[in-house]
Amino acid sequence: MNTMRPAGEPDYTDADFQRVRRIAQEEAGIYFPDTKRTLVYSRVSRRVREAGHASFQRYLDFVQAPGGRNEMEKLICALTTNVTSFFREKTHFTHLEEVVVPRLAAQVRAGGRGRLWSAACSTGQEPWSIAMSVLSAFPDAHGHDVRVLATDINSDVVSQAAAGIYPRAEAEAISAEKQSRFMEPYGDDALRFTGGIRSLPAFRVLNLNADWPMKGTFAAIFCRNVVIYFDEATRERLWCRLAERLEPGGFLYVGHSERVASKNQCGLEQVAPTIYRKEP
Structure with a gap:
């Protein structure tokens, strides 16, 4: 099912979410349950825009192409969080x-x-x-x-x-x-x-x-x-x-x-x- 976004926002579908989820699992062992569909959008949509793509599909095609390795690293980084502090725990x-x-x-x-x-x-x-x-x-x-x-x-x-x-x-x-x-x-x-x-x-x-x-x-x-x-x-x-x-x-x-x-x-x-x- 296609999900239309507001003007200026990249298109994002259920298929796109499943594809991001597979990439995250294969590249870094990261698992996103179905409940994280919106979270994935919020973290990845900025990368889609900054890489100059109008949709998740085109962005993911680029990421998985031979020349997209550097952007693949940026995608994985976008999917992880970096919350930390000195002497935590x-x-x-x-x-x-x-x-x-x-x-x-x-x-x-x-x-x-x-x-x-x-x-x-x-x-x-x-x-x-x-x-x-x-x-x-x-x-x-x-x-x-x-x-x-x-x-x-x-x-x-x-x-x-x-x-x-x-x-x-x-x-x-x-x-x-x-x-x-x-x-x-x-x-x-x-x-x-x-x-x-x-x-x-x-x-x-x-x-x-x-x-x-x-x-x-x-x-x-x-x-x-x-x-x-x-x-x-x-x-x-x-x-x-x-x-x-x-x-x-x-x-x-x-x-x-x-x-x-x-x-x-x-x-x-x-x-x-x-x-x-x-x-x-």
Whole structure:
């Protein structure tokens, strides 16, 4: 059934919605139920207009053509949200500082390496929060082989995250002590991460449902408020892939509405409502 839009708005049909839904599933593992038809329109229609197409059909034809790969990335980015804040779900960072980092510090000082992963870093508040927590509990971490891998499917937000610049209002969740220690004024009303902390995060573009280039394991992985976009099979597959990348005894942090169901399959033991530990 064709749905006519107001003048100037691209035509959008049920077939278009089904097509966007298939693309999202195939490209990024994102699942949109029938109830999200209007949401899909609101997120994609801007891309249709900016790419200069009069209808979703013509836009999707272009996206799926050989020359449309760059626009395909922009489409997937439009379908995902990037809501985040510093030290969001503070219990995770308390656990990180009190449980994970002391073990990581001992491992690193004995000649090993320490790796943590922010698996959907968005505009960077999560990995920078991880880095601040690491340095709060392990002040000389930046002088050792310690890194925070920060990845996201959206190249625009990865670039923004790597810059490490945030409005002062957004940085209010960071204590005055941490602001003074890790940040410096930037422009009229912003703060920028500075000094040794900048050596910890490494920002990369990565689709969690594609191949992963990294080979090592992590002491902790933050993968929060990501699987809510996936169907059950994709969720369970991702949990197990993440578990494989954890060190024995390493921790997985998930979003407040997320659960890892397949303990026997993935070897993850729940130690708190949103914290899982890989069996040693």
